[in-house]
Amino acid sequence: MSKARNESASRERDIVATAARLFKEKGYRATTLEDIAAAVGMLKGSLYYYIRSKEELLYLVVRDPIREVYSELEAIVAADLPFTEKIARAIANHMTVFHLHYPHIAVYLHDYRHLMDKLEQNVIETPKQYQRLWDTLLRQGIDAGEIRDDVDVTMAGYALLGMCNWAYRWYNPSGRLSPQEVADVFTKIALQGLTRA
Amino acid sequence: MSKARNESASRERDIVATAARLFKEKGYRATTLEDIAAAVGMLKGSLYYYIRSKEELLYLVVRDPIREVYSELEAIVAADLPFTEKIARAIANHMTVFHLHYPHIAVYLHDYRHLMDKLEQNVIETPKQYQRLWDTLLRQGIDAGEIRDDVDVTMAGYALLGMCNWAYRWYNPSGRLSPQEVADVFTKIALQGLTRA
Amino acid sequence: MSKARNESASRERDIVATAARLFKEKGYRATTLEDIAAAVGMLKGSLYYYIRSKEELLYLVVRDPIREVYSELEAIVAADLPFTEKIARAIANHMTVFHLHYPHIAVYLHDYRHLMDKLEQNVIETPKQYQRLWDTLLRQGIDAGEIRDDVDVTMAGYALLGMCNWAYRWYNPSGRLSPQEVADVFTKIALQGLTRA
Amino acid sequence: MSKARNESASRERDIVATAARLFKEKGYRATTLEDIAAAVGMLKGSLYYYIRSKEELLYLVVRDPIREVYSELEAIVAADLPFTEKIARAIANHMTVFHLHYPHIAVYLHDYRHLMDKLEQNVIETPKQYQRLWDTLLRQGIDAGEIRDDVDVTMAGYALLGMCNWAYRWYNPSGRLSPQEVADVFTKIALQGLTRA
DNA sequence: TATGAATGAGCTTTCATTCAT
DNA sequence: AATGAATGAAAGCTCATTCAT
Numbered sequence: 001m002s003k004a005r006n007e008s009a010s011r012e013r014d015i016v017a018t019a020a021r022l023f024k025e026k027g028y029r030a031t032t033l034e035d036i037a038a039a040v041g042m043l044k045g046s047l048y049y050y051i052r053s054k055e056e057l058l059y060l061v062v063r064d065p066i067r068e069v070y071s072e073l074e075a076i077v078a079a080d081l082p083f084t085e086k087i088a089r090a091i092a093n094h095m096t097v098f099h100l101h102y103p104h105i106a107v108y109l110h111d112y113r114h115l116m117d118k119l120e121q122n123v124i125e126t127p128k129q130y131q132r133l134w135d136t137l138l139r140q141g142i143d144a145g146e147i148r149d150d151v152d153v154t155m156a157g158y159a160l161l162g163m164c165n166w167a168y169r170w171y172n173p174s175g176r177l178s179p180q181e182v183a184d185v186f187t188k189i190a191l192q193g194l195t196r197a
Numbered sequence: 198m199s200k201a202r203n204e205s206a207s208r209e210r211d212i213v214a215t216a217a218r219l220f221k222e223k224g225y226r227a228t229t230l231e232d233i234a235a236a237v238g239m240l241k242g243s244l245y246y247y248i249r250s251k252e253e254l255l256y257l258v259v260r261d262p263i264r265e266v267y268s269e270l271e272a273i274v275a276a277d278l279p280f281t282e283k284i285a286r287a288i289a290n291h292m293t294v295f296h297l298h299y300p301h302i303a304v305y306l307h308d309y310r311h312l313m314d315k316l317e318q319n320v321i322e323t324p325k326q327y328q329r330l331w332d333t334l335l336r337q338g339i340d341a342g343e344i345r346d347d348v349d350v351t352m353a354g355y356a357l358l359g360m361c362n363w364a365y366r367w368y369n370p371s372g373r374l375s376p377q378e379v380a381d382v383f384t385k386i387a388l389q390g391l392t393r394a
Numbered sequence: 395m396s397k398a399r400n401e402s403a404s405r406e407r408d409i410v411a412t413a414a415r416l417f418k419e420k421g422y423r424a425t426t427l428e429d430i431a432a433a434v435g436m437l438k439g440s441l442y443y444y445i446r447s448k449e450e451l452l453y454l455v456v457r458d459p460i461r462e463v464y465s466e467l468e469a470i471v472a473a474d475l476p477f478t479e480k481i482a483r484a485i486a487n488h489m490t491v492f493h494l495h496y497p498h499i500a501v502y503l504h505d506y507r508h509l510m511d512k513l514e515q516n517v518i519e520t521p522k523q524y525q526r527l528w529d530t531l532l533r534q535g536i537d538a539g540e541i542r543d544d545v546d547v548t549m550a551g552y553a554l555l556g557m558c559n560w561a562y563r564w565y566n567p568s569g570r571l572s573p574q575e576v577a578d579v580f581t582k583i584a585l586q587g588l589t590r591a
Numbered sequence: 592m593s594k595a596r597n598e599s600a601s602r603e604r605d606i607v608a609t610a611a612r613l614f615k616e617k618g619y620r621a622t623t624l625e626d627i628a629a630a631v632g633m634l635k636g637s638l639y640y641y642i643r644s645k646e647e648l649l650y651l652v653v654r655d656p657i658r659e660v661y662s663e664l665e666a667i668v669a670a671d672l673p674f675t676e677k678i679a680r681a682i683a684n685h686m687t688v689f690h691l692h693y694p695h696i697a698v699y700l701h702d703y704r705h706l707m708d709k710l711e712q713n714v715i716e717t718p719k720q721y722q723r724l725w726d727t728l729l730r731q732g733i734d735a736g737e738i739r740d741d742v743d744v745t746m747a748g749y750a751l752l753g754m755c756n757w758a759y760r761w762y763n764p765s766g767r768l769s770p771q772e773v774a775d776v777f778t779k780i781a782l783q784g785l786t787r788a
Numbered sequence: 789t790a791t792g793a794a795t796g797a798g799c800t801t802t803c804a805t806t807c808a809t
Numbered sequence: 810a811a812t813g814a815a816t817g818a819a820a821g822c823t824c825a826t827t828c829a830t
Contacts, residue, residue, distance in 0.1 A: 008813075027310060029226040033800065045802080046815050054800065084392070110307075113224060138391075147391040152374065155382040156391060158367055159360045166359025177349065185352040193390035194335075194344045194353060195281070205789085229824060242827080243790045251825065402810080421704060423620040426803065439806080440811045448804065478786070504701075507618060532785075541785045546768065549776040550785060552761055553754045560753025571743065579746040587784030588729075588738045588747060589675070599792075624821065636823080637794050645821065 012050045014040050020061045024103035028058055028111040059118040062108040065101035069093065070125040073133050083141040084191060087160075090137060091190065092183040094164045098171055099179035106168040134161055160190055209247045211237050217258045221300035225255055225308040256315040259305040262298035266291065267322040270330050280338040281388060284357075287334060288387065289380040291361045295368055296376035303365040331358055357387055406444045408434050414455045418497035422452055422505040453512040456502040459495035463487065464519040467527050477535040478585060481554075484531060485584065486577040488558045492565055493573035500562040528555055554584055603641045605631050611652045615694035619649055619702040650709040653699040656692035660685065661716040664724050674732040675782060678751075681728060682781065683774040685755045689762055690770035697759040725752055751781055 018039045022031045033054055037044040051057045072093045076086055098105050108115070112127055119126055135157045141147040147156075163186055171182075215236045219228045230251055234241040248254045269290045273283055295302050305312070309324055316323050332354045338344040344353075360383055368379075412433045416425045427448055431438040445451045466487045470480055492499050502509070506521055513520050529551045535541040541550075557580055565576075609630045613622045624645055628635040642648045663684045667677055689696050699706070703718055710717050726748045732738040738747075754777055762773075 011814085027226070029224070030310075032798080034798095042814090043816060044800085045817065048801070048803095049814060087391075113227075141391070146393065148385075148389075148393050151382050151385055151391070152378075155374070155379055156386060158363065159383055159386050162361070162363025163356045163359045166355065166363055170355055177352070181349075182352055185348050186356055188345075188348055189353060189356050189387070189390065191390045191392050192345075193386065193388045194284075194338070194348070195388045196343065196345050208789090230826090231824080239789095240791055241825085242792070245826075245828095246789060405810090421620070423618070424704075427805090428803080436810090437812060438804085439813070442805075442807095443810060481785075507621075535785070540787070542779075542783075542787050545776050545779055545785070546772075549768070549773055550780060552757065553777055553780050556754040556757025557750045558753070560749065560757055564749055571746070575743075576746060579742050580750055582739075582742055583747060583750050583781070583784065585784045585786045586739075587780065587782045588678075588732070588742070589782045590737065590739050602793085623819080625819095633793090634795060635821080636796065639822070639824095640793060 011040075015047065015050050016057065016060045019057050020103040020107055023058065023061060023107040023111065028107065028114050055114065055118060058107070058111065058114060059122070061104050062115065063122075063124065065097060065104045066108055066125055068101070069097040069105075070130055070133075072097070073130065077133055077137050077140070083137075083144050083146040086137060087141070087190060088183070088187045090134070091160075091164060091187050092180060095167065095179040095183040095186070098167055099173050102171060102173045106171075109165055109168040131157060131161055163190070205247075208237075212244065212247050213254065213257045216254050217300040217304055220255065220258060220304040220308065225304065225311050252311065252315060255304070255308065255311055256319070258301050259312065260319075260321065262294060262301045263305055263322055265298070266294040266302075267327055267330075269294070270327065270334075274330055274334050274337070280334075280341050280343040283334060283337070284387060285380070285384045287331070288357075288361060288384050289377060292364065292376040292380040292383070295364055296370055299368065299370045303368075306362055306365040328354060328358055360387065402444075405434075409441065409444055410451065410454045413451050414497040414501055417452065417455060417501040417505065422501065422508050449508065449512060452501070452505065452508060453516070455498050456509065457516075457518065459491060459498045460502055460519055462495070463491040463499075464524055464527075466491070467524065471527055471531050471534070477531075477538050477540040480531060480534070481584060482577070482581045484528070485554075485558060485581050486574060489561065489573040489577040489580070492561055493567055496565065496567045500565075503559055503562040525551060525555055557584065602631075606638065606641050607648065607651045610648050611694040611698055614649065614652060614698040614702065619698065619705050646705065646709060649698070649702065649705060650713070652695050653706065654713075654715065656688060656695045657699055657716055659692070660688040660696075661721055661724075663688070664721065668724055668728050668731070674728075674735050674737040677728060678732070678781060679774070679778045681725070682751075682755060682778050683771055686758065686770040686774040686777070689758055690764055693762060693764045697762075700756055700759040722748060722752055754781070 015036065019031070019036050022035055022039060025031075026035075032044075033047055034044045036057075037047050047057075051060070073090055076089045076093060079086065079089075081089070109127075116126065118124075135153060138147070138153050138156055138160075142149055142153065167182070177185075212233065216228070216233050219232055219236060222228075223232075229241075230244055231241045233254075234244050244254075248257070270287055273286045273290060276283065276286075278286070306324075313323065315321075332350060335344070335350050335353055335357075339346055339350065364379070374382075409430065413425070413430050416429055416433060419425075420429075426438075427441055428438045430451075431441050441451075445454070467484055470483045470487060473480065473483075475483070503521075510520065512518075529547060532541070532547050532550055532554075536543055536547065561576070571579075606627065610622070610627050613626055613630060616622075617626075623635075624638055625635045627648075628638050638648075642651070664681055667680045667684060670677065670680075672680070700718075707717065709715075726744060729738070729744050729747055729751075733740055733744065758773070768776075
């Protein structure tokens with residue numbers, strides 16, 4: 001019984017993981033439930049034993065990882081640390097979550113449009129809110145006098161977020177560099193820029 | 198006759214522009230030909246007088262702007278200029294093309310998957326090739342000793358490209374800052390970083 | 395053992411009664427086996443321990459009540475009683491069975507289409523046969539010179555049957571009037587009509 | 592052009608009429624769009640050129656006939672006529688609409704459950720409202736002292752309505768008796784009853 | 789040029805039914 | 810006696826595409 005329950009739960013995890021992978025590869029709309037069912041070894045009708053709808057499956061794919069990045073970043077912003085340390089941790093957090101939940105995060109960033117309803121109705125963090133946290137972080141840096149005040153904060157936020165988010169298009173979890181190494185490069189560029197000291 | 202041909206050409210431009218806008222707003226797959234036809238004031242069947250297929254329409258939406266960014270960047274990389282100047286121009290070029298052809302570029306960056314066949318079959322620049330140009334540019338900076346050699350070039354390329362490309366998600370052509378102003382912020386961050394000098 | 399058998403039998407009665415209620419509320423086709431299973435507190439697969447198919451369940455819902463109305467009416471028609479008394483009893487029988495087996499009878503009258511196969515194959519009374527009994531009854535009244543001969547018998551049969559059967563749409567077993575009281579009103583109208591004597 | 596428009600409109604009428612016939616024969620849920628499409632000579636997908644959904648098709652099947660019976664009965668109830676004449680006309684109206692729009696009315700009476708949403712949202716008369724008109728009519732008869740006061744008005748209403756509505760189950764538009772002849776029988780029974788004067 | 793009508797493949801979803809445990 | 814898991818057929822609906830006019 002306990003075994004059966006575990007099997008069922010693992011089957012569901014399998015479905016969600018497979019969906020994440022396929023959504024990432026082909027996009028949410030282009031992936032059919034038949035694709036997913038075939039990949040986990042069942043018929044499309046059988047999926048409905050585990051999920052309520054394709055949209056809900058999308059939601060299951062992204063829910064936990066989103067909560068994770070978001071709450072971690074929240075903690076970092078609220079922490080009592082020097083600004084440069086916070087930025088380093090924020091970037092590292094971002095890349096680490098990418099690494100741990102790669103296809104899920106990629107799906108979230110690419111197919112957010114199909115998610116907004118579900119997210120809002122479940123009071124989950126939307127991309128917009130994540131961005132606001134970055135803005136807050138940058139503003140702390142300015143207030144502390146640690147970062148230049150000759151750049152537009154909003155644009156700086158877009159710059160950092162773009163640098164980090166774009167990883168959904170190239171990141172490879174089994175790649176050459178660890179997430180921390182990638183984060184280190186990004187942090188260096190973000191703080192000191194490319195030019196030699 | 199010539200007038201008729203002009204009208205026809207302008208009708209086609211209208212269709213392509215409208216498609217760009219709608220693809221940007223709702224995504225390629227979620228936009229139906231009926232949506233586009235309705236927006237230009239005709240019936241969906243009539244579109245086929247101007248286009249061969251939906252996929253071709255997508256191609257028409259992105260073809261020219263892509264050629265533009267790509268060839269401009271090519272010229273910049275090949276030019277005989279100091280590295281920092283080249284970077285500044287590359288970023289400015291990027292943002293300017295965004296500004297001039299906003300929805301088109303956004304469609305290119307978001308729905309590239311549906312384009313790859315068409316692109317390759319037309320020997321058009323793919324995202325990968327554009328990225329290679331940036332890599333070349335960065336390598337020139339290293340060779341010239343102008344940029345730090347303690348960062349991974351590939352990662353630095355991803356960082357800059359991400360910073361610039363991500364604009365497809367937030368850029369507003371009628372926004373507060375001109376493309377050149379945005380480019381200036383990005384260039385500053387890319388070269389000197391966020392910390393005070 | 396006997397206890398187990400009783401429990402099993404009572405479980406089956408529960409299923410049939412629940413099915414009757416749900417079929418009545420939402421219609422045969424709109425009611426799923428899952429609805430029924432949930433209402434009796436089991437899973438849909440488990441129902442098949444008690445029934446062979448959904449169609450058989452429908453049959454079980456209506457079988458006994460139908461037999462009851464039908465055989466009662468048969469007895470009334472065959473009895474040696476004055477016509478007016480027979481009509482009164484026929485109507486009272488009808489309303490009483492409605493009262494005792496409300497949702498079952500309602501299902502029979504509404505979803506007869508899905509039943510015909512099962513009924514005929516079990517030599518059970520169909521709506522048509524019940525109607526023939528009423529026709530016989532009316533013909534007895536004409537032959538006895540007790541009812542007017544200026545009305546078409548068939549139509550008169552439809553009129554009475556309609557009056558009685560339509561109750562499946564409005565009757566409420568826990569309503570204000572008893573089945574006998576309803577039958578009295580109907581009998582009065584059927585025999586004397588609405589106008590004042 | 593005018594010809595084309597007529598053809599399109601007639602095609603739609605054909606679809607609605609065919610749907611009415613099939614819904615009547617097999618019920619709303621048991622009738623598939625493929626059935627309807629095949630009967631009018633097209634593919635199921637093509638139906639959507641004419642209708643928005645199956646539910647809307649059901650609505651189109653019943654809308655006009657319902658309005659007709661209802662507004663006619665309204666006029667009769669409001670008219671300045673003796674009660675017996677009103678009853679006669681109300682019954683004749685009912686049977687005439689049955690005759691003119693047979694399968695449509697039958698569908699309305701049988702599959703009302705699938706219609707309630709659409710009806711309420713379009714402020715169309717529901718079965719309940721039709722019944723209220725009959726109640727009003729009967730009350731007028733009582734107030735005028737023309738009908739017996741020893742019968743429950745509500746039950747009398749159900750009796751008459753049942754007599755008339757049940758026709759949806761047996762009426763045959765090409766049958767032996769005209770709708771007026773049927774109405775005459777029903778009126779006689781309703782007013783004088785079955786017993787000889 | 790453009791329309792109106794139809795196609796047909798493919799999609800998500802539902803559900804009665806089966807069966808090993 | 811009942812469960813959990815899966816099946817598979819069929820449903821309603823969408824939409825790019827075609828084509829005679």
